[in-house]
Amino acid sequence: MTLFNQILEPSALARPSTEVAPALIGCTLVRQLPTGQFLRGTIVETEAYAPGDPAFHAYRRMTGRNQVVFGAAGRAYVYQIYGMYYCLNVVTDCEGIPSAVLIRAVQLECLPIGMETSRKQKLHRLAAGPGKLCRVLQIDRNLNGTVLELGQPLWIERRQQEVAIVQTTRIGLSQGVDLPWRWYVQDCPAVSKH
């Protein structure tokens, strides 16, 4: 029996974020907790952030917070937002080119252990949004800079089936609002906003 699907080859992420973002739709995000428990979800919504993009944290210059997105592809960029949530990005493109893909929503495969009694929420809404996703997968700043590969706390597995993808503008921004750099699975109930 196969325990894991084939992980993404590193070269799949070493491309511009606007190519990687739609390519990640349908892939599986895997989180291994310190307890050893695996949490798995299908990526159903992404956004691209690229050089010259005024909405990007790396728009102006390298800082302590954003330095990981200037590095090589294949690491996690995790930052805190509004003092209480975290957002998970996948660093893409080549070293020296700030570039990342925000993972906005995943469809969880099953309810995490211990959540049965805590909340009566619909499974497909538990990770519908970048902040909710990090909350349920227990992703915080400790995972910033983590290499996304098998055996690490986070990794990504290749898409098994084709899905219908919709491309639109990004959400929640004050700048770069017209760039069509958001992708999501058509008619998917786990997407943050349809």
Added chain:
DNA sequence: TGAAGGATTTGT
């Protein structure tokens, strides 16, 4: 050293 504001979420 301080102030402004944010790639969000939730409840009113």
Added chain:
DNA sequence: CAAATCCTTCAC
């Protein structure tokens, strides 16, 4: 529509 909540960034 506003609060929650705190870190990052930029200005002085």
